[in-house]
Structures are given as C-alpha cells and as structure tokens.
Amino acid sequence: MRRYIHIFRLWFYEECSDALRLRRFICTGDQVSPSVSSDSEQLVSNIVSIFTKKPFHRDSPELRNLAPALTTKVVESVLNRFKSWKIAHEFFDWASSQSGYMHNCYTINALAAVLSGARRNAEMKTLSSYLVNSRCPMTPGALGFFIRCLGNVGMVEEADAVLNQAKDLGLCIPNKYTYNCLLQAISRSDKVEILEMRLKEMTDFGWELDKFTLTPVLQMYCNLGRMKCAMRVFEIMGDQDWLDVHSLSIMVLRLSKLCLTDEVFELIQKMESRNIRLNEQTFCILIHGFVKESKLDAALELFDKMKRSGFTPEISLYDTIIEGLCKKGQLKRALDLYLEMRESGISPDSKLLIKLSDFFSEEQMIQLLEELPEGMDTKMVTLYYNLLLTFYIKAGLTDKAHIMLRGIMGSDSNSHDTAMDSLIKFKGADFVSTASFNIVISGLIQKGEVDSAVGLFLDMGQVHCRPTVEIYNNLIEALCNSNKLDVAKDLLREMEATSGLSPTQFTHNCIFGCLCRREDTIGAIDMVKVMRVYAHEPWIKHSSDLVKRLCNKGRVTEACSFLADLVEEGFVPDIVAYSTAMRGLIQTHKIDQAMELFRDLQAQGCRPDVVAYNILISGLCKAKRVSEADKLFEEMLEGGLFPSVVTYNSMIDGWCQIGDVDRALLCLSKISRKAQEGGPDVITYTTLIDGLCIAGRPDEALTMWDEMKRQGCVPHSITFMAMIKGLSKSGRPEEARSYLKEMLREGMKPQIYVYVALLEALISEQKLEETFQVLREMLEIGSFPELKDKWHVALRDVLAKLVQDERTSSSIRALVAEGHLGPHLSDTDR
DNA sequence: GTAGGGTTAG
Numbered sequence: 001m002r003r004y005i006h007i008f009r010l011w012f013y014e015e016c017s018d019a020l021r022l023r024r025f026i027c028t029g030d031q032v033s034p035s036v037s038s039d040s041e042q043l044v045s046n047i048v049s050i051f052t053k054k055p056f057h058r059d060s061p062e063l064r065n066l067a068p069a070l071t072t073k074v075v076e077s078v079l080n081r082f083k084s085w086k087i088a089h090e091f092f093d094w095a096s097s098q099s100g101y102m103h104n105c106y107t108i109n110a111l112a113a114v115l116s117g118a119r120r121n122a123e124m125k126t127l128s129s130y131l132v133n134s135r136c137p138m139t140p141g142a143l144g145f146f147i148r149c150l151g152n153v154g155m156v157e158e159a160d161a162v163l164n165q166a167k168d169l170g171l172c173i174p175n176k177y178t179y180n181c182l183l184q185a186i187s188r189s190d191k192v193e194i195l196e197m198r199l200k201e202m203t204d205f206g207w208e209l210d211k212f213t214l215t216p217v218l219q220m221y222c223n224l225g226r227m228k229c230a231m232r233v234f235e236i237m238g239d240q241d242w243l244d245v246h247s248l249s250i251m252v253l254r255l256s257k258l259c260l261t262d263e264v265f266e267l268i269q270k271m272e273s274r275n276i277r278l279n280e281q282t283f284c285i286l287i288h289g290f291v292k293e294s295k296l297d298a299a300l301e302l303f304d305k306m307k308r309s310g311f312t313p314e315i316s317l318y319d320t321i322i323e324g325l326c327k328k329g330q331l332k333r334a335l336d337l338y339l340e341m342r343e344s345g346i347s348p349d350s351k352l353l354i355k356l357s358d359f360f361s362e363e364q365m366i367q368l369l370e371e372l373p374e375g376m377d378t379k380m381v382t383l384y385y386n387l388l389l390t391f392y393i394k395a396g397l398t399d400k401a402h403i404m405l406r407g408i409m410g411s412d413s414n415s416h417d418t419a420m421d422s423l424i425k426f427k428g429a430d431f432v433s434t435a436s437f438n439i440v441i442s443g444l445i446q447k448g449e450v451d452s453a454v455g456l457f458l459d460m461g462q463v464h465c466r467p468t469v470e471i472y473n474n475l476i477e478a479l480c481n482s483n484k485l486d487v488a489k490d491l492l493r494e495m496e497a498t499s500g501l502s503p504t505q506f507t508h509n510c511i512f513g514c515l516c517r518r519e520d521t522i523g524a525i526d527m528v529k530v531m532r533v534y535a536h537e538p539w540i541k542h543s544s545d546l547v548k549r550l551c552n553k554g555r556v557t558e559a560c561s562f563l564a565d566l567v568e569e570g571f572v573p574d575i576v577a578y579s580t581a582m583r584g585l586i587q588t589h590k591i592d593q594a595m596e597l598f599r600d601l602q603a604q605g606c607r608p609d610v611v612a613y614n615i616l617i618s619g620l621c622k623a624k625r626v627s628e629a630d631k632l633f634e635e636m637l638e639g640g641l642f643p644s645v646v647t648y649n650s651m652i653d654g655w656c657q658i659g660d661v662d663r664a665l666l667c668l669s670k671i672s673r674k675a676q677e678g679g680p681d682v683i684t685y686t687t688l689i690d691g692l693c694i695a696g697r698p699d700e701a702l703t704m705w706d707e708m709k710r711q712g713c714v715p716h717s718i719t720f721m722a723m724i725k726g727l728s729k730s731g732r733p734e735e736a737r738s739y740l741k742e743m744l745r746e747g748m749k750p751q752i753y754v755y756v757a758l759l760e761a762l763i764s765e766q767k768l769e770e771t772f773q774v775l776r777e778m779l780e781i782g783s784f785p786e787l788k789d790k791w792h793v794a795l796r797d798v799l800a801k802l803v804q805d806e807r808t809s810s811s812i813r814a815l816v817a818e819g820h821l822g823p824h825l826s827d828t829d830r
Numbered sequence: 831g832t833a834g835g836g837t838t839a840g
Contacts, residue, residue, distance in 0.1 A: 473831075506831065544835045579836040614837040621838095649838045683839045690839070718840050725840095751840070 043069055044077045051082070051091050058094050067098045072107050079110035085118035096130075103134065105142040109149070116149035124150060128158055132165045138172040144181035151185025159185040160194055176202065180212040187216035187223070195220050211242030218247055222254040230254070243274070249282040256289050261298050268305070280311045287317060291324035299324065300333075315341070319352050326359035335364060339371065353383065357391045365391050366423060378430045385424075386436050393443035402452065405440045408432050409463050429463035438471055445478040453478065454487065469501050476507055480514035488514065505536035512538050516546035521558055525565045532569050544577040551584025559584055560597070575601070579612045586619035594619060607639070614646045621654030629654050645671060649683045656691025664691055679711065686719045693726025701726055702735075717748040724750065725757045733761035737774070749781055752791045759798045771798065772808045779815070784822045 043066060050062055057063075075095050082088040092111045095101055108131050115123045131138075131146065138146070143166055150159035163182055166172040179202050186195045195217065202213065214237050221230035234251055237243050248271050255264045264286070268278065278286075283306040290299035299321055306313060318341045325334035338356065342348060357365060365388050372381060385408055392401035400420075407420050410427045437460050444453035457475055460467055472495045479488035488511055495501050508531045515524040524546060528538050543566060550559035559581050563573050578601055585594035598616055601608060613636045620629035633651060636643060648671045655664035668688060671680045685708040692701040705723060708715065715723075720743040727736035736758050743750060755778045762771040775798070785792045799821065802808040815821050 470831080477831090504831090509832085539832075541833070541835050548835075574835090576834085576836045581836095583836070609836095611837045616837095618838060644837085646838045653839065681838090686839045688839095721840065753840085 040069075040071070040074050040077070043074055044081065047074070047078050047091070048081050051078075051087050051094075058090075063094070068100065070095060070098055070101045072102075072104045075101075075103070075107045076110045079107065079114060082114065085114050085120055085123070088114045089120075089123060103136065105131075105136055105138040105146075108136060109142055109145050112146050112149040116152045119153050121153050121155060124153060124155060125158060128155075128162055131162065132169065132171075135169065135171060138166060140172060140175040140178045143172045143174055144178040147178065147181045147185055151181070151188055154188060156186050156189040156191055156194070160198075176207050176210075176213070179207075180210075180216070183213060183216035184219075187219040190224060192220055192224060211237060211240070211244070211247070214242065215247050215250070219250050222250050225254075225258070227254070227258070243271070243276055245276060245279050245282075248276055248278065252278065252282065253285060256286050259293065261290070261295060265298070265301070268302075277309055278306075280306070283309075283311060284313075284317055288320055291320050294324070294328060296321070296324055296328060296330065296333075312344070315346050315349065315352065318346065319355070322352065323355055326356065329359075331359060331361075331364060334359070335368070338368075347380065348383075353387045354390060357387050357394070360391075362391070362395070369423060369425075372425065378426070381426050382431050382433050382436065385431060386433065386439060389436055389439045393439055393446075396447075398440075398443045398447045398449070401440050401443055402456070405432065405436055405456070408436070409459070432463050432465060434460075434465045434468055434471070437465055438468070438474075441471055442474055445474055448482075450475075450478045450482055450484065454491075467495075467499055467501075469495075469504060469507075472499070472501060473504065473507050473510070477510045480510040483514065483518070485511070485514050485518070503534070503536075505531070505534070508534065508536045509539050509542065513542040513545075516542040516549075519546065519549050519553075519555075521546070521550070521562050525562065525569070528566065528569050528571065532571075538566070538571055540574055540577060543573055544580055547577050547580045547584070551580060551587065554588060556581070556584040556588050556590065560593075575606060575609055575612055578606075579615055582612065583615050583619075586615065586622075589623075591619050591623055591625070610636070610641050610644050610647065613641065614644065614650060617647060618650035618653075621650050621657060624654075624657055626651075626654040626658050626660075645678065645681055645684065649681075649687060652684060652691070653687045656687060656694065659695060661688075661691050661695045661697065664688060680713070682708075682713055682716060682719055685713060685715075686722050689719065690722040690726060693722070693730055696730065698727055698730040698732060717743065717750070720746075720748060721750055721754045724754050728754075728757040728761040731761060731765070733758055733765065733767070733770075736761065737770075740774075744777075744781075752778075752782070752785055752789070752795075756791050756794050756798075760794070763798055763801050768802060768805050768808045772802060772811055775799075775802070776815075779820050784820065786822065 046062075047066060050056070050060070050066075075092075078091060079088050082091065088111060092103070092107070095107075096103055108127065112124065112127055115127060128150070143163065147159045147162060150156075150162065159182055163174055163178065167174055172178070179198060182198060183195060186198070199213075199217065202209065214233055218230055218233045218237065221227070221233060230251070234243075234247070237247055248267070252264055252267055255267065271277070283302060287299045287302050287306070290296070290302065303313065303317070303321060318337065322334045322337055322341075325331070325337065334356070338348065338352075356368075360368075369384055369388060372384060385404075389401045389405060392398070392404065403417060404420060404424070407417070407424045408427055408431050409429070437456065441453045441456055444450070444456065453475060457467065457471065472491060476488045476491050476495075479485070479491065492503060492507060492511065495503060495507070508527065512524060512527045512531065515527055524538075524542075531538055543563075546562060547559045550556065550562070563577060563581055566573055578597065582594040582597055585591070585597065594616060598608065598612070613632060617629045617632050620626065620632065629651065633643065633647065636647075648667050652664040652667045655661065655667065665688070668680060668684060671684065685704060689701045689704050692698065692704060701723065705715070705719075708719075720739060724736045724739045724743070727733070727739065740750065740754070740758065755774065759771055759774055759778075762768075762774065785795060799812060803812045812821075
C-alpha cells in the first residue's frame with residue numbers, strides 16, 4: 001500500500017494542479033429510459049401484455065406478427081416494464097431469436113439491471129457470456145453499468161473478467177469511469193489484490209485518480225480492517241477536498257465497529273468544520289450500534305447531534321434508545337426521553353409502552369399516568385390505562401387490575417380505594433376498550449378466578465365493548481378446564497347468536513375435550529356432529545383420551561362404538577386411538593375382537609406400527625397363542641417394520657409360557673445390540689430368569705443374572721423377586737435367601753408371594769428354625785396378610801407346620817400372643 | 831392460541 005500512496009502523492013502534486021483535468025467525471029453511463037414514438041409505445045404495451053398473459057405461447061401468431069417491428073429501443077422499454085425477472089428473461093430470450101433483430105448494449109444492460117435487482121447470479125453469469133459471445137460493442141459507460149450490476153450481486157471476479165474480455169475483443173475501450181465502476185464492485189469483496197492491480201493499471205495508463213477512484217479503495221481497506229491504509233487514503237482524499245457524506249460514513253461506521261468511539265466523535269467534529277455532516281441513515285446506524293454495545297452515553301450524544309442537525313428521529317430510534325436505557329437500569333433517563341418524544345409530537349405505540357412497563361416500577365408507571373396532559377386523546381388515555389392494567393397483571397396484582405378496570409368503567413362508585421380513585425382522572429365508557437377487558441379477563445383466568453372473569457365479561461356491554469373471539473375462547477377454555485360445561489356451552493351459543501362471531505376449531509375442541517374427559521360418549525359424538533358442519537376436526541388427543549378412559553373402566557364396547565361413530569362422521573381416528581381400543585379388548589379377553597379390529601384397519605389401508613403389533617403380540621402370548629403371535633411377528637418383518645425390544649420381550653415371555661425356553665433364548669440372541677436400540681433390557685432378563693427357573697433350569701437362570709450384570713443392566717425388584725421365587729421353587733432356598741438379603745440391602749421390598757415361596761421351600765426341607773427366621777424378617781418389614789389375601793391360606797399352612805414342631809412352636813405362640821400374626825389366628829391355631 | 835395420546839416382566 002505504501003508504494004501506491006507514494007504514487008498517489010506524486011500524481012496529486014504533479015497533476016492535480018491542472019484544474020481542467022480535475023473536472024468531475026460526468027460520463028456516468030447510467031441507463032436513461034429511451035424515448036419511443038407513440039406507435040412504438042403501442043407495440044411495447046402489446047408485447048408486455050402478451051408476455052404477462054397466461055397461458056403464454058412464444059410461438060403465438062400475435063407475437064410472430066409483432067416480431068418484425070422489434071427495435072432495441074422497444075426491447076429496452078419492454079424490459080423496464082416487467083415486474084418479474086422471469087418474464088423479462090423469457091422475453092429477452094425470445095427477442096434474441098427473432099430474425100433481423102440483435103440486442104445491443106442497452107438492452108443487455110436493461111436485463112442486467114432486472115436480474116441483478118432480483119439477485120439472479122446464475123442468470124447474470126449467462127448474460128455475461130452472452131455479452132461477450134455476441135460481440136456486442138459497448139460504450140465505456142455501458143460497460144461500467146454492466147459491471148456495477150455484477151458488483152451488486154457480489155460477482156466480483158466475473159466483473160473483473162468482463163472488463164478484460166470486452167477490452168481484448170475490442171468491444172469497448174474502457175475509460176476511467178469503467179474502471180471506477182469495477183473498483184466499486186471489487187470494494188464489496190475482500191479481493192484486495194485485484195483492486196490494487198487495477199489501481200496500478202489505472203496509474204500506468206496515466207489516468208488521474210478522483211474521489212470515485214479512491215472511495216472504493218477506502219471502502220476496501222475499511223472492510224478489511226486495514227485502518228492504517230484506510231486512514232492514509234482518507235487523508236489524501238481530505239487533502240484533495242474529495243471527502244463527502246459517503247466517504248465520511250464509510251470511515252465512521254468502520255470506526256464504530258472497531259469500538260473506537262472517541263475517534264468517531266473526533267472525526268464527526270472535524271468534518272463538521274468542513275461542513276460535511278452525517279446523513280440520517282448513518283446517524284441511525286451508529287446510534288443503533290452504540291446502543292447494542294451498551295454505550296448509551298455515546299448514543300445519546302449522537303442522538304442530540306442528530307436532532308441539532310435538523311433530523312427528526314423516528315419512533316424506532318427512540319424505541320431502541322429507551323429500551324437500551326431501561327435494560328441498563330437508567331429508568332429516569334428512559335422516562336425523560338420518553339416524555340421528550342411525546343412532547344415532540346410522536347405518539348408512542350403500544351409496543352414501546354409495553355416494553356417500558358417491563359422495566360418500570362408501579363410508581364413510575366403511575367407517574368406516567370399522572371403526567372397525562374389534560375384534554376389528551378381518549379385513545380391515548382386508554383392505551384396508558386391498558387398499560388397499567390398489563391403491568392398489574394404481569395406483577396400478579398390481578399385484584400388491583402380488576403378494581404382499576406371497574407374504576408375506569410365507573411361501575412364501582414362506592415369503592416374506598418382513594419389512591420386508585422385519584423389515579424383514574426378520566427372515567428367512563430370512552431376510556432376502556434376491548435383490549436382492557438382482554439387483559440384483565442386473561443389475568444383472572446390465569447389466577448383461576450374463572451367466575452370473576454365471566455362476571456367481568458358480562459359487564460362489557462355496559463361500556464359498549466364488543467367481545468372478541470379471543471376473549472370467548474379464553475373463557476370457554478377456562479370453563480371447560482374447570483368442568484363448567486354448561487356455562488361454556490351458554491357462552492358458545494351467545495358467541496354465535498348474540499355477538500355474531502364464528503367459533504374456531506379451538507372453541508369447539510375445548511368443549512369436545514371436556515365431554516371426553518367426562519366420558520360423555522353421546523355428548524361427544526353430538527359435538528362432533530356440530531363440528532362436522534363447521535369442518536372443524538375433533539382433536540385426536542381428546543378422542544384417544546376418551547377411549548383410554550372407557551377402556552380403563554371396562555367400557556370397551558362403548559369405546560369401539562365411539563371410534564366407529566367418529567368414522568361415520570368422517571373423522572378417521574389414527575393408529576394410536578385404535579391401539580388403545582385393541583388393548584382394551586385384550587384386557588377384557590376379547591383377543592379375537594382385537595384381531596378383527598386390527599385386520600379391519602389393515603383392510604382400510606392403515607399400516608399398523610410397531611406399537612400396534614406389540615399390543616397384539618403380547619395379548620396373544622399372554623393367552624398362550626404363541627404360534628399366532630409368531631405369525632404376526634413374521635408379518636411385521638415382511639411389512640418392513642423393525643421389532644423393538646418390547647416385541648422381543650413379549651415373544652420371549654410367550655415362548656417361556658409354553659415351556660419352549662430354547663426359542664426364548666433364540667429370541668434373546670436376535671435382539672439388536674445397536675446402541676440406538678439399546679439391546680436386551682431388564683425386562684428381557686427378568687422374563688428369561690423367570691422362564692428358566694420354571695423350566696427347571698435354575699443354573700442357567702443364575703448365569704443369566706451374571707450375564708445381565710455384565711451387560712451393565714441393573715436388576716430391580718421384579719428381577720430379584722423372579723430370582724428368589726425361582727430358586728425357591730427349584731428347591732434351592734439357601735441361594736434364594738442370599739438374593740433376598742441382597743435385595744433388602746438395596747432397599748427394595750419384596751412382595752409377599754416371594755416370602756411364601758421361600759418359606760414353603762424351607763419347610764419342605766424341614767429347616768424350621770430358618771423358616772421361623774425368615775418369617776420374623778417378613779413381619780419386620782410388613783404385616784401378616786389379611787384373611788382375604790390370596791396368600792393368607794398358604795402362610796397359615798406354614799404356621800401350622802411351625803406350631804406343630806417343638807423347635808418352633810413356642811416362638812410362634814409368642815408371636816401370636818403379641819398380635820403379630822393378626823386377629824384371625826388366635827383361636828384357629830391354638 | 832394447539833402435539834401427545836397407544837406397547838413388555840410381578
């Protein structure tokens with residue numbers, strides 16, 4: 001860079017003295033709309049209308065007739081008239097293929113302007129090639145224009161290449177303007193080498209540089225953050241008196257980006273003395289930037305300068321600064337600025353006010369209200385009132401908001417809240433709006449005060465406020481959520497009949513959902529019939545919820561007919577709702593009906609998912625119809641579904657149930673160990689441990705336990721219980737006991753059947769003392785099962801044996817005497 | 831302003 005600066009200096013001193021040669025470069029080459037005769041004007045209109053009409057045929061006879069009259073001036077005019085780049089492109093293409101017609105540099109530039117504005121880089125590239133290949137001669141200005149179009153879409157290398165090609169092919173002798181255009185294009189990129197090369201070329205030509213040459217150079221160095229170079233260029237420009245608003249903006253914006261705040265102000269000051277001032281846009285950008293970096297003093301200083309320069313800031317600028325001040329906790333300054341804005345005649349919008357209310361205290365909000373000038377616009381007063389209402393609601397002071405709103409309405413004449421009374425200077429229907437009600441009603445609903453919300457809603461008419469759909473929906477939703485269905489339905493009726501508003505699907509679904517929660521199948525279907533008229537789809541989550549509730553209560557038939565009714569009304573439930581129903585059927589032992597439903601769905605083109613298959617497979621397995629389950633398993637594989645661990649677990653359980661443990665073990669080996677699917681889980685191992693023990697293979701069960709632990713799978717209480725019960729039943733109570741001890745150590749509490757199995761195993765081995773010990777342990781953690789308990793009898797048999805043996809009989813009698821074995825035993829076992 | 835609801839071991 002230093003070398004070039006040196007070269008610039010040389011020129012400036014040697015050549016700039018020549019006033020004539022310092023003249024402003026006036027050949028801008030910009031496109032000027034061609035003037036066309038009135039005949040041609042007609043032609044232009046015709047072509048435009050043909051090309052914008054649909055359907056469009058480029059071989060239409062109309063077009064063929066117009067073609068011979070085509071001139072470049074006409075084409076240029078037509079191109080300037082299209083709003084769509086596509087049509088412009090199409091037309092340009094059509095024109096090029098008409099015999100006797102050839103584009104010139106102006107028509108090409110007209111298209112270039114359109115494409116560049118629409119940021120169509122690919123099409124610009126094609127046009128570049130067309131320009132060169134068509135050997136179209138260009139004036140230096142026209143080439144400059146084209147280059148600027150390329151620059152606008154960031155096609156710097158293409159711009160650079162076009163200049164060379166045009167020059168090499170002799171299509172154009174570029175002048176300084178052309179080069180300046182190129183420099184400008186390059187300055188939008190980071191290709192400083194290209195820029196410096198072109199600059200050198202220009203000096204080699206002996207051209208004197210001007211501000212249009214150096215401004216891009218300044219821009220480039222600023223973009224790259226090479227501030228020393230930028231400063232030098234800036235100095236040179238200053239020496240030549242070439243500085244203007246534009247170059248100042250470039251410099252100042254860069255300095256502010258580099259956080260050189262002092263330098264920014266220094267520069268602005270210096271330029272002011274030269275009578276160069278920032279434009280409004282630059283002021284705005286700088287101020288926004290300062291606020292963003294929390295430099296509020298700088299922002300405010302500049303803001304003052306901006307106003308002194310005669311610019312009237314827009315609300316968005318006030319908005320930014322006020323928000324910045326609020327965030328920094330400088331609320332006093334924010335409020336002052338806000339008042340200043342209001343005095344300057346800018347009406348604050350609710351967005352800004354709501355922002356303010358996020359930061360202000362109640363006192364500050366009230367101050368805002370107190371400063372309302374007399375005779376202020378009623379709408380504005382309402383806006384302020386609503387602001388305070390919002391504030392109260394946000395702060396959780398719902399009652400205060402409620403009282404205030406009633407105060408403004410004037411319906412609370414005997415209120416004793418004097419502070420509130422003095423706050424409300426303006427009272428009456430004019431000062432409340434629908435929004436006021438919306439704010440307070442929503443607040444009341446949030447607090448769960450639905451009745452108050454409805455009460456307030458009913459009073460809206462007094463002050464001539466019309467409720468909105470939103471208010472109705474809010475209320476209806478809240479009423480439905482608190483199961484006040486009748487009131488909700490009343491409101492729905494009123495909404496349509498009195499207020500003339502249409503319920504939305506949300507409105508209807510609130511009520512539908514409530515009916516589903518109430519398990520009111522008939523009501524729900526009636527609602528669906530209403531909804532069908534509005535084409536409002538009943539939400540599936542509500543339908544599924546109803547099906548689930550019914551199934552849980554054994555009302556499966558009702559659930560199924562509800563689903564069928566939905567279909568009847570044209571709303572087909574999804575696989576989830578059907579899965580719930582199928583499970584309901586299975587739980588009531590209606591497996592065949594579940595299968596039937598499943599097959600029906602498939603027949604209607606529904607593809608059941610893994611979960612649906614799982615439900616059926618597990619149902620079949622539980623009913624020991626394992627081979628049918630296996631067929632379903634195969635079917636899901638054929639259908640391209642991947643069985644999940646759940647599927648395998650159910651199959652494993654099934655095989656175990658019918659005593660085919662080996663097939664169960666085969667299943668285990670098939671469970672994917674991919675990280676994603678997680679491999680076998682506790683349920684897998686638990687099922688297998690149980691199955692192996694039942695099959696009389698306790699040793700393998702023990703191995704399985706170890707394998708499980710090796711896989712990092714932690715046993716939990718069901719696993720322990722399976723192991724303890726299994727070992728007991730296999731006649732290995734000693735080992736079972738050690739697992740029981742471990743289980744207790746882990747803080748898990750076994751269910752009673754585990755003790756029963758263990759006690760029975762010990763008894764059958766005549767280990768009476770141990771039996772007694774285990775019984776004592778059992779009683780330590782729980783009480784003796786009641787008479788109606790399914791294990792009562794079994795335990796009683798155990799007791800009977802203990803009582804009969806002399807080693808344990810006295811201990812048992814002691815337990816009975818102490819009441820540890822419950823009231824029923826005292827007489828029977830004596 | 832509105833997407834989570836259905837599956838396995840005792």
